[in-house]
Amino acid sequence: MAKGEKKKLGCWGGLCLFFGVCVLISLAAVLIPVAIGVGAWFLIRFIWRRAVIEDPDNPLVVKGLSLAPIWRKVLAAIPCFLFSCCMITSMTSQSQSTEQEPAPVTDAAQTAVAATTDSPVETDLEVSIIDVGQGDATLVRLPNGKTMLVDAGPDAQAGAVENELSKQGVDKIDYLIATHADSDHIAGMNAIVSGHEIGEFLAPQSTHTTDSYLDLLQTVQNKGIVASAAWAGDVIAYGPDFSVKILSPAEGQMYTESNDWSVVLLITCGNTKMLLTGDAPKEVLKGLNVGKIDVLKVSHHGSDTGTDSELISALSPKYALISYGIGNEYSHPYQSVLNALSSATVYGTGANGTIRLTSDGSAFTVAPEKSGAVAAPDADTTDSAPAEEAVQQDSTPAAGSVAASQAEQTVVVTPSGSKYHRPGCRTLSRSHSLTEMTEDQAIASGYQPCHVCNP
Template identity: 40%
Template sequence: MKKAGLWIISVLCGFMALIGLFSLPASWGLLFFIIPALLFNPKFQDFLSNRKFEITKTMAIAAVVLPLVTTMVSAATSPQSTSSTQFASSMAATVSSTPSSSITASSDSPSTAGSSSNATTTSLASSAVPQVNRSSSPAPSSGAKLKVHYMDVGQGDSEFLELPNKQTMLIDAGNSDNGTQIVSYIKALGYNKIDYLIATHPHADHIGGMATVVSKLNIGKIYMPKKSTNTKTYEKLLVAIQNKGLKIHTAKAGVNIVKVGNLNIDIMAPVYITGDDLNEYSAVIKVTYGNNKFLFMGDAGEESERQITADVKADVLKVGHHGSKTSTSQSFLNKVKPKYAVIEVGAGNSYGHPTSAALTRLQNIGATIYRTDKDGTIVFTSDSKTITVNKKASSIKQNAP
């Protein structure tokens, strides 16, 4: 009877290790279940016994506790929340009932949009070799247009891209009450699917309406930085993603989202940000269509700007952090050299955005400035060679802060 119990534990632990292997890198902690899988295997125990090696009680307990701890750590450092992860966690709980153990997991602190937040600290290292997207995406046809909609969502960010290969991308989704408005806006343009959904960072004025977007539209791939928080807005988004069985791809420097024909979409940051400021973990996206380039900064500040070593030169800059004084540094602007700058900001907001310092730097670099609080929704159109601008092309109801 004892041997049968050992076989069950060994098989369960081996299964957990296999789940970890096929879920890399998100579930790396499960790989350590290979240790109890071997240690409790009756055949392996006989092998050790023949060599006069005795498995002590301390060794057995340690063999179970170690994979439980590594599983908790890998779960805490990943924003992914999928049914497979939950299944793995429940299996881990079953195995842990053999030798008793106690695991304490740390929780994140709530964050406030526009300020630093206490959250699980995760270091994001840059990739030496770009991770190229291998999925089949159609190439743009000759003369196809790229349209970038900088939507007026008040004090928040949301950009909808009609890509020239007939796919779509949404970067951020404003505040919670912008969700339905954004969905209606996209459907009015004739789309029911977002091929690439980017949550630049988990602040409420960027992901507030995203749960609604995920629930009401078809979603292809989702990209989010590996930085979590425990706010209800963030948790609501994770639940919406889980309910649709979607997988979260890590947004970090070196990741390529699209590379077809003369259309290229890359993630430029975060590079190796540490600390608790969620803004600095913002996914920075560069869209290149022929000779035209668009750069989307999320709420990235000067620290992230300094770490980006890739080419950030762009025709159109979505200004970081709504034009705050801690973003859009002079040294960074000297690298971007934008012809146009778009600031997404709410009229009369309490943060003082955009700051006079940011506006002065943009003016000195020679950029034409557009603001959603003054110009409404702004649409840029590119044919891969030239860019045209249409102010107040359409509107999203504005949120006063």
């Protein structure tokens, strides 16, 4: 070789260089995600240290500090490790996909995809204010299919709650909530706990109690049910388009009355909101600053301790629902409360029986069990006839006219359906053409009653 002549690489040298470059590229594909994962781990640790300094009373911080340091580091590493693995897998699969020509999509496959895309997805929120006389019980069916029962009325009305659960095919109650210790809200819950599978039980850590409440807690303990304290800020359930959040009682707050401890729930579904208030006083409700809502479950059976014009002006509900019993000894609902609710459409279990509501995320529809107008006791003309008819006829209707009114109940049918429904039935949410007729006409035309709304 002449002096100054460069040595040629040769075939073997070129091959080794090629493989060396390939190895470096492969290592980079692995090392880059690993480096990102390690960096994310240090970032999480940095955020944790700042949280400990700046917000030491945060529940997550308090929970984290109860763990050993090594476990905190492990918990921080887990998401970083998974993220790195996902990046490596993604890079590998992307590399493989570029080497393969995509298979042609057949007409049958296109049809199947279109059918899947167009298939309706059931996302409705369903709420039933159960008629338990002078008491309170609310059944909620969430868009994710889970169920929540808020209170269960007095002991004598446990059968009414059981009937509603059976009618709706509810075997398991995922969330059972006792708003407070008063027997007209929770005495009927003992039988429900004994006869059903319960996912989780929530109740306030009230300083006030009753014999019914103590019996309930013992039954819950005997069945080994998970029991949790209900505090403001806790989210009971949530999904892409809904949530159930506790607004009251506030942790660390000491209340003087049993009703003050009432669990207040805000249920959100899409753009709609519903407030469940238990027996919470109006002072507590005003302090929550909920804003505008669509549906208000009126506090304390329509007593003036839970509702006034100022509260209703702030909430501006479209619908107001009152759970009360005809002829109750407390004279619920008060006329002053009904006056305050003059801007809303008011339904009550005393006048309308069980009240069922459905939200599709944009609006609520209401389907009462029977027609009638809610009236204060001193305005009632009869305990059995709907007040609405009493006003129209300016006299107390006889039993025969009440029966005739029930027989003339308006129902709706679809052009291709075989069943008749209550107006507002959730199975009609996507039906655009409905025909109204009386129930007698529907039966005479061969229609069968819907098993969902049970007209």
